[in-house]
Amino acid sequence: MxxxxxxxxxxxxxxxxxxxxxxxxxxxxxxxxxxxxxxxxxxxxxxxxxxxxxxxxxxxxxxxxxxxxxxxxxxxxxxxxxxxxxxxxxxxxxxxxxxxxxxxxxxxxxxxxxxxxxxxxxxxxxxxxxxxxxxxxxxxxxxxxxxxxxxxxxxxxxxxxxxxxxxxxxxxxxxxxxxxxxxxxxxxxxxxxxxxxxxxxxxxKREDYTGEDNKKPGKGYILNDQNEKVPVDKNPTHVDWTVRVNDNANEHTNVKVVDTLGAGLLLIADSFKVEKIIRDYQNNETKVPVPSSDYTVTPDASGLGFSLEFVGGNINHAYDITYTTVLTKPKDGGPRTFKNTANIFYDGSETGTDISDEFTGTWSETLPVITKTGATTDDPHVIDWTVKYNFGKENLGTVTLTDTLSTGHGELIPGTLFVYEVNTDIDGNIVGVLGEPIDDDDLDINIVGGTFSIKDLDADGKAYYITFSTSVPVGLNDEIIKNTIADGEGDDANTDSDIVTVNTIPTGGKVGEQLVDGDGNPYIEWTITMNKENINVGSITIADLFDQTLLEFSLDGNLKDKYLLELRYVHDGGGSTQPAQGTEPEYKYDVVDSNYSVEAYSPEDTSDTRSGFKLTINNASNKTYKFVYRTYYTVLGMKEPQLANDAELAFWTENDGGGSGIGGGSGDGETLTAKITGPKAGISKSGNYVYGKDIDGNDDKTKQYIQWSIVINESRIKFDTLKVTDELTSVNKGNFTYDQNSFEVEDISDAASPETLVRNDDYTLTFNTDGNGFTIIFIEYVSSTEKGVLPSNAKFRISYLTSVDDKTNLEHKNEASLIWQGGTESKGDTVPERTSGIEKAANIEIDENGNKIINWTIDFNSEKNVLKNVKLTDKYSSVGTKPVIDNIKLSKLVDGNYVEKALESTAISFDDTEGTFTVDIGNIDAVPYRLTYITTLSATQEQSAVVSNLATITYTGNTDGETDSKEIPKPELVIDKNATGLEKPKENNLTKPVISWKIKVNTGSDNDNTNNIVNLQNAVLKDIIPEDQSLLESTISVSRVGDVDFDLDQDKISSTPNSITINLPNGAYEYVVTFQTE
Structure with a gap:
């Protein structure tokens, strides 16, 4: 049905x-x-x-x-x-x-x-x-x-x-x-x-509505210059209250509202507004003003409340009564809650409906008379100070402001004191732009050391914003500077202070970056930074020491291009740019060519075998410097896991390292130590699955290998000696081995034109006795034979194949090591186990008898791997028929088309208890495969439950399997009716308008399967035609979608002037019914 x-x-x-x-x-x-x-x-x-x-x-x-x-x-x-x-x-x-x-x-x-x-x-x-x-x-x-x-x-x-x-x-x-x-x-x-x-x-007819009498405050507001209400979140002056009376619109007599205002609320007597509530059937409200003659307002004896009564006494509508109260600001600011008590009395009752409510507002705190703040600047010798005076605009009369710095901590910098008269709001914010400062000639300013005063300042309702800067002496190490301002003397004076921590001790730092020159020689570029705080100093000295058995260095002027030895003045306007390098950010600089010296230096302690240089910078002033130089690795230095370089940095008050030391007292300064690991040539390792080759060089997808690649010397360091070892390291290493004929060694310095090296001429290759490793040794070049490659700073690639693990199909691990004069570097890689991939799909067909046939498809091995012992298990749905063994087909993708592969009947087994069948496929090649089978679905079955199907593939290495499922939803009966045309009386000699209609029956709602429609059984379509129309019986037509030969027996169709009844044949079919009415 x-x-x-x-x-x-x-x-x-x-x-x-x-x-x-x-x-x-x-x-x-x-x-x-x-x-x-x-x-x-x-x-x-x-x-x-x-x-x-x-x-x-x-x-x-x-x-x-x-x-x-x-x-x-x-x-x-x-x-x-x-x-x-x-x-x-x-x-x-x-x-x-x-x-x-x-x-x-x-x-x-x-x-x-x-x-x-x-x-x-x-x-x-x-x-x-x-x-x-x-x-x-x-x-x-x-x-x-x-x-x-x-x-x-x-x-x-x-x-x-x-x-x-x-x-x-x-x-x-x-x-x-x-x-x-x-x-x-x-x-x-x-x-x-x-x-x-x-x-x-x-x-x-009105929708249901349950009303509730209540009283609600609005949002707090202020009145602007045009007496308009402006809602505010802070510092409101007024609030409106609204009382909802008789919200259920019942019939009442003698209605009275009694309201008592809480503390802090003041009623505005002429603010009352009463509105009648008109509700439509959707309970949307329209408010109609009520004339003041229709109600009376009577203040209570205390003057803090009122009562409101309706003239005539009877009401049968809801009403809103709105009035305004003035809010009293709390003394100390902050939030405050105002209570408002109210009751509504109906029909002369002495018991009222309590509708009391509250309003909570927030006000600014009381502003201090004087506020002082200080802050350091980009110049370590300058502190900026600000003073906010009388931002609450109190009447303070004429005052003298006195500002005092803590002893020995500087003084007012001339030309930095500015006094502004400002306009402020209730929160103490300056309104508008700052404007021009008061002219110094109009101020009485007196400065003595670290103290200054402004005399006879008019503070009657006036606010002032004052800014100034003070100097900071050199040599202060995390010291606190305090600045106090007062508008008088004694305990009655208004005063405020602020403190700023300063540090005018210059510091430095040292870093090293490992690089390689054009000949492949590794070196370290050292950078010593001095006075990054821009403290004003007399001179700077650096004593730098390192072990010259590990690092080569020379002050020989002829070798300056090699060792650099460059002093740089760092500033934003520099003419040269040093790109970011390691931990050093980009910076601009100019090279310094005078007022400094560099000389050889050895420590006074003869047991210290280190040596280096001493740098002296004269007239250093408040500049930041960087000294950049290079040291080259010795062979012994390359083997050190970490190298350290110490520099003693000192700052002096006078030139030439004279005067007293800044910060250290004696000028011993600080020790800068930079550490750096030894040079790395670089090694990378990768592997991925590939296919074997047939005798014609084409892919043989019955065989699978792993292609491994080792790339060395990304840094392009010059190798004097070079050896590469490789070892299979996974637990299943006994199940795969090297293909000894697959090895290729290349010079890939020019990636576009790699050069293949010759075994035994350029390198030797030997394998471990257990077959789980190999060693490649690069040969030193001999000019007489023109064979060999070392020394070389070339980039090399070693490529080779291994077989795959067909026994357990586990992951394959492999580790390679690069061994050269600078040490050993290692890198490994893991190629994961092989997988299949599986996808389940279904397509519904309808046979000539209207029965549903489901074509199931299982696509697997989309990963294109060679897999062993493959089994495919399908759990078919309890809805529908059991698959027939002859309909289960296996296909293999060959040249872009699926070609059926014969299956032995013994390869397919059923488990009726579990509702599954299993296909034992065996070994498969590295191509996609497809399994198909057919089930049918009856009308009763399709309505009983969702058709659900689950497929699982297992193979060597994955006994748990990979799965995918497919569901076919229960079909829904969809009928769509539309008018498709209107012929007017003047057209085609008609006497009445004629409307054409189309009804689509059983169109379906499954976008994935358009044939997932209802299998109709004993179905009857009935269409009711309105009384203002009459059916044109001869125009009735019934067609079946997709079947041009379909012809419905006329005895299946019956009609009256206002109805059509059609008995539809059984089966999963879609129909189109057309007819006309006039």
Whole structure:
């Protein structure tokens, strides 16, 4: 049976129509209000509205003498609206309406050609015409009409030839439910030409609503210069309160609101506003102001509250009562909660409904009279200070501000003291721009050492912002400088202080970076940084020592290009740029060529065998310097795991290393030590699976190997001796071995043109006795034979193959070591175990009898590996039939196409208890494979559960297996109905409009499988046609999608003027039904 129907109702309910009936002649004229030209009908007749005086072209007189209204629901039931009654409808039921106006001509009225008459239509009517609609009587166009913006306008052309005295105008159209929004009810009133009229009230059925009386504060605000409310998060001055009375809109008498304000609240007496709440059927609210004459407000005896009563006593609506209170700022600022107690008394009861609530606001804290802050600057000899004075704008009179630095910690820097008069807000923020400082001539400033004063400053309601800078002496090591300012003497003075920690001890640092020159010789570039704090010093000395058995160094001027020996002045405006290197960031510098000296240096302690140099910088001042030099590795130094280099750095107050030491007292200074690891040539190792080759050099996908690559000397260091060893290190190393004929050694210094080295001429290759390792030794070049490669700073690559582990299919580990005069470097790599990959898919087909066939596909070995002992297990769904062994097929991808591979019947086994079958495939090549089989699905089975299927592949090395699953959802019955065309009366000689319909039956909702549709059984399609339409029985057509030969027996189709019933054949088919109505 059909599980679901989706019947779309007739579109005619959406088509507006107008008909005009001339009484006595039976004349009906139809037209569409949605812009169609409509149908024209002719009938006999005589004079219409004849005789009487001629009036103006617009007929102002009311001609309506009767009005009828009928509401049409969506189920096509109707309700006549009687004069003087009230009605309630569910908005969801309302569909259309029909109205009839009777127009009666007074005896004295003559209607000439061009006269117009306009009728205002009720607001519940919706629709317009786009062109005038003609009215034709006995072949003569006597008038036309149009509907626009809620009016029907009749224009008379040749009406005096007719003699009937009244006209019935019948209009049908949509019911505009939007009219119910924002109102409680809609009044339909049509005045008649006499003193009577038609009047009815229509209400929309209201949605459920549960109200709650309450009292709520609004957001705090301030009043701007235009007395407008400005909401604020801080420092509000006012808040509005709103009391909701009778929220459920019940009938009450003697309603009174009693409100008592809490501490800190002051009522504004003339701030009351009362609004009536009008709710529409969706409970949307519209507020209507209530005149002040409809309520009274009486203050209580304390003056802290009031009572409000409604004049007349009776209410049946909800009301909002809003009033304003002034907020009192708390003395010390911060948050404050204001309580407001209120009760509503109904029907004279002495027990009220408590609706009390609170408002919490936040205010700025009371501002200090004076605030002092200090901060260091980029110049270590300067501190910047700021003073905020009287930002609360108190009346402090005339004051003297005195500022004092801690003893011995500097003094005011001339030209840095600026005093600004500022405007501030309640939070103590400066409003607007800072402006120009007060002229020094207008200030009385006195400076003595580390103290200065500003005398006779006017502080009556004025705020000042003061900035200045003080100097910092050299040689202060993490010392605290304190600065205090006061506006008087004694305990009554306002005062504040701040402290700043300073350090004017210059420091330095040393780093080393390992590099290789163009000949492949490794060296260290050392950088010593001095005075990065830019302290103003007299001179700088460096004594640098290192072990020259490990590092080569010379002060010989002829070797300057090799050892560099460069002093650099570092600053942003430098003409040269040193790129970032190691831990050293990029910097700009100029090379210093004077005022310094470098000389050989040995320690006074004769037991210290180190030697080096001493650098002296004269007139160093407040500059940052870097001294850059190089040392080259000796062979012994290359073998050291780590090298250290010490430099003794000292700063002096005078030139030439004279005067007293800065920071160290005696000038011993600090020891800078830099450590660096030995040079690394660099080694990398990688491996990946590859296929074997047949005799023609093509891939043999029945065999698999691992291609290994060792790359050495990325640093391009010159090798004097060079050996590479390699060892298989994984636990399964006994299951794979080297292919001894696959080795290739190349010089890849030029990656575009690698050069292949010759075994036994350029290198030797030997294998370990256990077969799990090898050694390659590079041979020294002999000019007489032109064989060998060392010494060399070339980059080399060693490539070779190993077999794969077919016994356990575990990962393959391999480690290589580079052994040269600088030491040993090692690197390993792991090639993971081989995997298959698996994907399950399903495709539904429908056979000629309407039965469902599911074609299952399992694709595996998408990773293209050679795998052993492969088994494929499929857990087929309990929904559907069990696979038949003859339908289980195995295919292998050959030249882009799947070619079936024969399966022995013994390779397939079933486990009916588990609902599975297993295919023992054995060994597979490194290509994708596919397993297919077929199941069927009955109508009963497809509705019982989701079709679910799980496939698992296992093989050597993975007995747990890889899995993938596929589900086919239960099909859903989907029916889609649409109107596909409208033929108008003037087309094809029709007498009535004709609508064409199309119903798609069983279209399905599964995007993955379009054939996953319902297997229909004893299905009956029934379509109900609205009463305003009539079926054209001869137009019924039933077709089956995809079957051009399908022909449904006519005895399966039955119909009435307002219904169609079709008995559909059994099977998973999709149908299309078409027909027409008029």
């Amino acid at each position: 059909m599980k679901k129907q989706n019947i779309i109702k007739s579109l005619l309910s959406l088509i507006l129509s107008v008909s005009m009936l001339v009484t006595g002649l039976g004349l009906t004229v139809h037209a569409s209000v949605n812009g169609d030209q409509g149908e024209q009908m002719e009938a006999g007749g005589q004079q219409l509205f004849g005789g009487g005086p001629v009036l103006h072209a617009v007929i102002e007189e009311n001609l309506v003498t009767n009005f009828e209204l009928t509401i049409i629901r969506k189920d096509y039931s109707t309700q006549n609206i009687e004069n003087g009654l009230n009605y309630e409808f569910d908005v969801e039921d309302l569909n259309a309406l029909e109205m009839t106006y009777r127009l009666t001509k007074p005896d004295e009225l003559t209607i000439e050609s061009g006269y117009t008459y306009k009728i205002k239509l009720p607001d519940i009517f919706s629709g317009n015409t786009t062109n005038p609609i003609p009215i034709i009587v006995e072949g003569v166009k006597v008038a036309s009409y149009e509907i626009l913006d809620g009016y029907i306008t009749i224009t008379f052309l040749n009406a005096n030839a007719l003699d009937d005295t009244y006209l019935d105008v019948k209009i049908q159209g949509n019911f505009d439910t939007e009219v119910f929004k924002g109102v409680e009810e809609v009044n339909i009133k049509v005045p008649y030409s006499g003193e009577t009229s038609f009047s009815a009230t229509i209400r929309a």
